[in-house]
Amino acid sequence: MSFKDNLKSKINLDRVFHRLVSSIKEPPGKRWVDMTLTRELLSNTDFAYRKVRNLDLYILPREGEVMEVLVLDNELPIYHTTVDDVALRKSPYWQQMFSIRNIRKIMNDHDVVVSKGKDTLERLHNYALARLDLTYNKDDLALLLEEARHGLEQESIERIQESFDLFFELLDFQPVSLGPLAPDLLIFAGPSPGSGAVPAFEHFILFNEKSLSLGLKRGAFSPEDDSDLAWIMQYAVGKKTADLQGIAVFEFLADLALEKESH
Template structure:
């Protein structure tokens, strides 16, 4: 796959991992893990599915002993043991429970668990990402710039948003804090947390999904500065002039990535 395809896949992996983490709850919360999203994430990684009794297991293929196994249930635990041992611990037969040794294994599995819940999600996320070739050169960044410019000129909103998402990933741009949010706009920028709860946002890109207009404000604006915050909203509505507009915004983002490379 191309660098662009791999980077889009990484973005998808990160979104899925975030969704799974959001579905996790405490033991007494009653919340159930989003199994379908976990399955989708696991299908993008190196683990192979195996059914052992009534347990859905995902075995790490790169482990020659096949002793690194994730169990798809609400605990989302990763074990360092065999599939047969997991089946005994989680779904024992009456005959197996007669053995004192087995009962001890059934009652406590802390000796074979590597991680649970959020930590397991991070492991899966890394396994998926590690399978991608995310190396790139200047020509790859030029291609993303040109795709964004062509999409903007052609009125292809999804293409513009895709290019902005790619640049956001490369530049570590974040969604806006509450003070800068606007409906029907895609907004990304550099988010900095300061002492006392202050946040600073910028440089920032504002894309009107309805009007297919893109603008950039090359400044860092405090969430506590009401005048500057209002200025951002006025730029979005065309009442104030932006630092850059149109296809030049993609040139700015391209140059920012290239500067990071050098």
């Protein structure tokens, strides 16, 4: 896949993972997991599905007969053992229940279980990300920049938003909410190095979804700073001008991304 496709896959995997984690319900004695989203996450890993007895298993080879085995149920346990051992522990035949050794295995899986619940989801998410080549170079960024240019020229909010998503993923830019101070503006900013307890950002972007105007102000920014808030309010009514506008904003982001990758 192209770098853009890999980056879009990462964005989607992150969203699926966060939706899964936030959707887990853990009432006393009973956990509930969204199986559809879990299967989507699994489909992006090297786990292979196998039906064993009444169990939905996802299996990843390890060494010899020992496998990494996920049981798709609300506990989401992952075992490092054999498939037969998992079947015994999770769905034993009645004849197997007459063995004290088997009963001990069924009652206690601490010797073979490696994760459950959210820990399993994080493990699967990491496996899925490891399959993606997220390295990039100047040519890759040039393609992203050209698509951003087309989005602005065509006044396509969908294409502009996709370009935001891709560059913001590379640079860890996040939305900044200022509530009613600038209702027509979407504001995004990158993390500021060494920021402390007070939220601080760097290089904030201002995008008006109605007019499709796009600007960027270089330098540090804090939503707790009155002068920064005053500047944004003046910008919103046309009394201040951004340091960069239009495609120059994306060119600046591409330069930041190239600098980040070179480090």
